[in-house]
Each structure stands twice: as structure tokens, then as C-alpha cells.
Amino acid sequence: MKNSDNIILKNINKSYQKGKNTVVVHRDFNLTIESGEFVTLMGPSGLGKSTLLHLMGGLDQPTSGEVIIGTQRIDDLKQASLTQWRAENIGFVFQSHHLLPVLSAQGNVELPLALTSLNKKQRQEHASYALELVGMSDRASHFPKELSGGQEQRVAIARAIVSDPHILLCDEPTGNLDRQTANEILALLDQLNRDFGKTIVMVTHDKKAANYASRVINLESYIGEAHNCHMGENR
């Protein structure tokens, strides 16, 4: 799967109930992201950018349509299989890093490795390497409250990559950071994409992020074009 893990969203419809009303988030949405791409999803709030990210990571299910990662269709996977698939193939980076305050940076990064068959020593080695990659080796024993926002986000990225997933899904990873720190995080993601071939899909409002991405998708215009195209086909 890792050789051809394109992300394909096919005829996605997504709606949810809010009280008595049905809110439609996506209608007949299609998107293909090729393996090794660094894609940013941009656009105004409420367009369903994070929803798309959650669908790609199997955290949410489409109302109808198909989510295919590589050769695996994940929208119809059972919960247990989906969880295992996610542990092996997806790394998440959130706007709020969601690090566990009771664990050190090393402990937080080691956490996803509890899902693998690695022994304690191997887990420590893998976590140390991930921290080294994000430039946080000297803060391994620090707890989240002892780190700055940028450092916390670096640790969160180390946690996302420690089990070597091919896809990184990032939900506004620079949203809480100042400009300089945000640039550092974007550069780090860029490095992970270029040097390690990670496929990165990033939801962001940060226009500077476009400088690092291989493709920028403005969801508002993307949906509009798709709609026009669909109308044209119907004519």
C-alpha cells in the first residue's frame, strides 16, 4: 500500500442532523491526492475542510460515497479494523497539540508505539529518533507545560510520525503559533514531505502555507468549479 497510497474521495456526500434540520456539508464531492503530495486545503470556515480531513483519516464516515486510501476502501471498514488501519497508516497533527500533560515529550512520542509490537528499548529508540528529526532531542524529558507552543507542536509532529505513517493529516497546525514559529513548523512539514516522502494534507487559513505546498486547494472555488463542470456535463 505504501507505494501507491493515493487518497481518493469519490462522490462524497456528508450531512448531519442539527436539531430537526439536516445540514449538508458536502454534496457529490470528489478529490484525488497523489502519494507524496503536500496539499493545503484552504477556504472560509464552515466549508467542511476539517470534515474532509476526518473522512481521510477514518475518524468520520461519509453519508454516502467512497473513501479509498491506496487500495483500501476505509469508509466501510469495521471500527476495530479501521482503528488498526489508522494506527498503521495515518499521523494526525492538531491545532491544539493535545499532548498528555502527565507524560514527558519522550513519553508522548512513545505513546503510538504502544500499538506496535516493538519492545520498550525499541520504542525509546524510535521516539528519540522522531524527536531528533523535529529538533527536540534536548527537550525529551520535558513535560508539555515546560515547553513553548512551537515546541509542543514539534513534539506533536514527532508523535504523528513516530510509527512511520505515510500520510500526515494536519488540522491547522500553525493556528495557535506566531509567524516565526509557524514558519518553522511549515518548514518541518515541508522537510518531512521532501526528505521522507510523506503525503501531507493540511487544513489551514495561513496563506504563507501555500509557499510550502505542492498544491493549494481553495475549497470554495474548487467546489464551485466542480459544480459548474457537473452542470456542463448535464447540459
Place this chain on the structure above:
Amino acid sequence: MNISLKGLHSLFINVKQAKALTVINFKSFPQRVIASTVSILSIACVAGVILSVLAMTEGMMKTLERTGLDNTVLVMRAGASSELQSVMFPIEVNILANNQKIIKDEQGLAQVSAEMFVDAEVTYISNVDTVAQETETKSLALRGISKSTQQFRPNFRLVKGEMFATGVRQLIVGQAITRRMPGLIIGKVITLGGAEWTVSGIFSDGNSVFESELWADIGMVQSDYRRGNTLQSIRLALKDISDLPQLEKEWQDDPRLNIRVLTEKQFFADQASNLTRLIRWLGFPIAIVMALGAIVAALNTMYAAIASRSKEIATHKAIGFSPFAISMSILCEALLIAFVGGLLGILPLYCVFDGWTAATQNASNLSQMMFNFDITVLLMIKTMSLALFIGLLGGLLPAIKAMRLPVTEALRD
């Protein structure tokens, strides 16, 4: 085979994940220390009450079960449910003792014990060695016995002093009484039925209910309590206890007798059952109400724990931890709270009260009965199981809630 191996592998993975999450939960325990302490204390109270009730009933049961011999027949007046309610006459003793089925000694004398039983008001000066002396009054069982009575008490031993003398106001005191009333020492003069009696000795009887009694010469008891030559119970040693039904029928058919016959063992077993039923009726409803309170406290603690950690739980799910493992870790935390609560309820009770002598009013003879709190390993296991059950109930719904927690909503909040 493949399916079961796959199932086992999946279980192993879930247990491994749950273990990792449980360690994290325990590390974050100090953040929830107040709510968790409330739960722990609630469960400790329930465990304490339950163990007290169980230890009391166990102690009473053992005390009463240790009393009475298998081949001893107790005879009372028909309709009497206790010795206190019974009146018997010497002529009846002779009729009963002459039966061929009763054991006779070498001189041909039947093994029989005629006894008096009085609910006696005992007044004595309680302080043993202090200047300020206090007069205390207790209701105790006074049993008038004869020499032959000892044949029916194989475990009887004089622990201190000597046997009472016949024809004088002397008595011996059961050692369970002296544990509760240490002022009753040898040589002590006490008032019984308006007359002064002297304590001549202290006896044991294998921790039986007789250790809650005062024993004196039957003639002196009859005289002091103006009972003439009447008796209250007769004990007879049967050659073969299986003859009892036939013997009972024989005596029931005898127009000279109007009696109730049963084995001494059965008599005390009935008393045990009445007493323990009373304790259970009083104790268990209180414990059940407290247990419900403890379940609510545990539920509240665990719901609060989940509410405060919803993002953390969602992150675990996003990382790839299975919902089952997450719910198991919540349950483990609830069970740990219950375990600590159980220990806090059990250990102090065990250290302070195991073997402690308590007294209760024996409803059937109106006097006090002494018994030891008996906190056995089995009772502690039962109590701990109940505490864990409370923890399980308190953790189950929150665990299910955690399992079903929608990741996307939790991450957005």
C-alpha cells in the same frame, strides 16, 4: 481455529493498549484527587458497614453453633420457645430419666441435667482499681445448675478461681462477660435479685453462648428467685440420637407429660437464625442504600473524569487506540478506586475489631449474649468483591460513553 486465534490476538492487543492507557490514567490521578477521594470514601463506608454486618452474623452464628451437643435432648414445657418461658417439675424429670433410651452410668443413674434459667438484674461496682467507683446494672443470664450439668459441657474449664459451693450465694462468671465487664473479678460481691452473691470463679466453654452466663447452685437460684422446686429445662443424653423421633412420640403420648422436645443443637441453631435474621434485616438495607450512594459517587467521578479528558480520549482514538481498550482503561480506573475504597473499609475494621467481643440482647431469653466479631478471609473477599462490583457498576456507563465518544466533535469542542 483461525478465528479463535485471531480473536485471541485481538484480545491481546486490546489488553496491551488498555494497560498503556491505564498507566496514563493513574499518572493523571492527582488531577482528579477530590472527586476520586469522595468515591473512595463512599465505597469504604459501604465496605465497612457490610463487613460489620457479616462479621457480626458470622460471630453470632459461630458462638451459637459451638453451643450444644448432638446427642443431647433439650426438654421444655410445650409451647415454650425459650428456656425462660418454660416451667418443668421434678416428677417430669423422673419420668424422662427413667426411659431406657437415656444413657445411664455404672450406678444406673441417668445422664440428666435439670436447670434453672433466670434473666437476672446484676448490680455491681464497675471500677476495678480507681477511687471513683460507679455502680452498674446489667441484665445477664443466670443459670442454676447441678453437679451433673458438667457432663453436658465437655468444653467447660475453670479459667480462674474455683467452682461455686452448694448452699451458699456463690457463682462463676463466663469469660465472655468478663471481657465486656472487667470489673467482675474473683471475690467481687454483686447484687442479684436483691441478695448479695460472691464471684468464686471464671469459666470458659469453648467460646459457646454459655460463656455469656452466670452459673450458680440451682438450689440457691430456686430459693432466691422464689421458684420452689420448679425447673425450666431438662437436658438428657440419648444413647442414639436417631431414636429421638420415636422417643418424642412416646413422650407426647404420655398423659403425664406436656413437653417440647428437640436437640440442644437445634435449639441454639434456631436462636442463631432468629438473631442473624434480625441483624441482616437492619444491616443490609442500610448497606444497600449506602451502596447506591457509592455507585452514584463512582459514576459521578468517572463521568467527570471523562468530561475533563474528552479531548485526550479523542486523541487516543485518533492515534489508533481501540475504543474497547479506552473503555477498559476507564473501567480499570473505576476498579482501582473501588479496590482502594474496599481496602480502606476492610483493613481498619480487621485491625481494630477482629476478635472484639460485642454484646447483644438475646430476644428469646431477654439477657445479653456476648460474641466475637469474626472477620474471616472469606468475609473480606466477599466485601472486596462487593466493593469491586460497585466500582464496576460505577465505571461501566462512563466506559461505554468513552467508547462511543465521537472523535470529531470532541476534537472540535
